[in-house]
Amino acid sequence: MARITAGVASSHVPLLGVAVDQGKTQDDYFGPIFAGYEWTREWERQQKPDVVILVYNDHASAFDANIIPTFAIGCGEHYKSADEGWGPRPVPDVEGHADLAWHIAQSLILDDFDMTIINEMDVDHGLTVPLSMMFGKPEKWPCKVVPLAVNVVTYPVPSGNRCWALGEAIARAVESFPEDLNVQIWGTGGMSHQLQGPRAGLLNREWDNKFLDMLESDDDAVRYIPHIEYLRETGSEGIEMVMWLIMRGALGKKVRRLHRHYHIPCSNTAIGHIVLEPAA
Amino acid sequence: MTAPTEKQNIHEYLAEFDDIPGTRVFTAARARKGYWINQFAMSLMKAENRERFKADEKAYLDEWKLSDEAKEALLARDYNRLLDLGGNVYYLAKLFSTDGLSFAEAVSSMTEYSFAEYREMMNKGGRSPIGNRSIKGGY
Numbered sequence: 227m228a229r230i231t232a233g234v235a236s237s238h239v240p241l242l243g244v245a246v247d248q249g250k251t252q253d254d255y256f257g258p259i260f261a262g263y264e265w266t267r268e269w270e271r272q273q274k275p276d277v278v279i280l281v282y283n284d285h286a287s288a289f290d291a292n293i294i295p296t297f298a299i300g301c302g303e304h305y306k307s308a309d310e311g312w313g314p315r316p317v318p319d320v321e322g323h324a325d326l327a328w329h330i331a332q333s334l335i336l337d338d339f340d341m342t343i344i345n346e347m348d349v350d351h352g353l354t355v356p357l358s359m360m361f362g363k364p365e366k367w368p369c370k371v372v373p374l375a376v377n378v379v380t381y382p383v384p385s386g387n388r389c390w391a392l393g394e395a396i397a398r399a400v401e402s403f404p405e406d407l408n409v410q411i412w413g414t415g416g417m418s419h420q421l422q423g424p425r426a427g428l429l430n431r432e433w434d435n436k437f438l439d440m441l442e443s444d445d446d447a448v449r450y451i452p453h454i455e456y457l458r459e460t461g462s463e464g465i466e467m468v469m470w471l472i473m474r475g476a477l478g479k480k481v482r483r484l485h486r487h488y489h490i491p492c493s494n495t496a497i498g499h500i501v502l503e504p505a506a
Numbered sequence: 507m508t509a510p511t512e513k514q515n516i517h518e519y520l521a522e523f524d525d526i527p528g529t530r531v532f533t534a535a536r537a538r539k540g541y542w543i544n545q546f547a548m549s550l551m552k553a554e555n556r557e558r559f560k561a562d563e564k565a566y567l568d569e570w571k572l573s574d575e576a577k578e579a580l581l582a583r584d585y586n587r588l589l590d591l592g593g594n595v596y597y598l599a600k601l602f603s604t605d606g607l608s609f610a611e612a613v614s615s616m617t618e619y620s621f622a623e624y625r626e627m628m629n630k631g632g633r634s635p636i637g638n639r640s641i642k643g644g645y
Contacts, residue, residue, distance in 0.1 A: 240609060285596040287551070291537065291544040309551050311603025379596055381533045382519065387509070418632075422595045423586060425528030426613045427624060429632025450509055454522045458639040462529050491628040493610045 228407035233473040233502045238414040240351040241493040246358040262487030275410040287350035295342035300373035301327040308348035323370035333399035390449035393475025413473030415466025419495035428461040480505040530589045540592020546570045550600040
């Protein structure tokens with residue numbers, strides 16, 4: 227039987243991908259950011275997940291303004307790195323797990339989550355940067371990936387509560403997949419950042435750390451934070467953190483924190499990273 | 507924090523967004539208004555379109571259903587104005603990437619700071635949320 231063994235959350239700032247691709251991860255600027263991922267890279271080498279369900283948002287790459295799916299699941303066999311305006315990142319193609327993805331998609335729809343199904347798409351920095359942060363620069367990614375794209379750009383975006391509930395439903399779907407698979411779920415994006423308008427550059431260390439504390443807690447209060455609070459406290463793009471709640475919801479009531487890292491700044495953004503496992 | 511007892515009213519939900527200083531939340535109304543600005547920007551994901559755009563920006567823009575105001579703002583790279591016209595930063599990123607600008611440099615152009623000053627602010631911990639959360643509340 228497949229099982230979700232751990233949850234990982236991480237920012238997915240495009241500049242981190244540039245740092246990896248250009249070999250700058252040890253310099254004065256990026257060194258302290260990447261140092262906070264060393265524990266996780268070693269842990270992932272030991273864990274050897276078969277599949278990662280990777281929750282991210284497409285940044286106007288696979289989806290344009292025409293079609294805006296709230297929750298979309300990639301059910302394809304493979305995905306290429308998107309050209310976001312400066313050429314595709316030089317990273318390996320991402321291999322999907324179509325059997326598991328279709329199983330999750332069907333299960334979620336029966337469980338009242340009306341998913342959009344994607345067969346072919348390119349994946350942008352939202353998905354490839356977390357892979358680079360956790361796995362470095364391999365010739366081939368060490369696991370298969372089920373992309374799960376969330377609209378966090380055009381409002382209304384899904385509520386934190388809905389994201390948490392989707393995570394719970396994903397866990398149920400994974401548990402009913404007959405093959406024996408070690409599955410992780412990753413929530414990406416955030417933490418505080420604002421990329422637009424005169425208020426751009428807003429960061430909020432205190433709020434971000436409170437959010438990390440809430441993720442570690444047995445209490446599920448974090449799912450009820452309203453959008454307006456994310457917007458006021460964490461900048462217009464901090465709303466990406468609702469995607470972390472899909473990861474958290476999939477882990478069950480109690481979790482154990484294995485690792486946590488926070489760093490300001492990377493480009494416009496506060497970097498946050500946490501590794502959790504379900505606790506009985 | 508507890509579960510909300512009733513469903514949120516869409517009008518009240520949207521009205522709150524106007525109370526955030528220096529921020530244009532990308533609502534459905536903005537998405538409708540800026541549809542062709544954003545679709546134009548998306549077209550720059552293809553290398554051949556970037557080349558055509560760079561060769562003659564005005565001619566390329568004329569191929570799209572854009573208002574004169576939108577074309578002016580695009581040619582001027584006036585990103586705050588483009589936000590007002592319904593542009594979204596993830597779409598506009600295709601334009602500033604075509605220009606060879608980093609996210610931070612393009613973003614800094616929307617603030618009161620030069621890029622160097624903006625970088626310095628970020629390195630010192632970013633813009634404080636204090637006084638920047640609410641126009642009406644002033645907190």
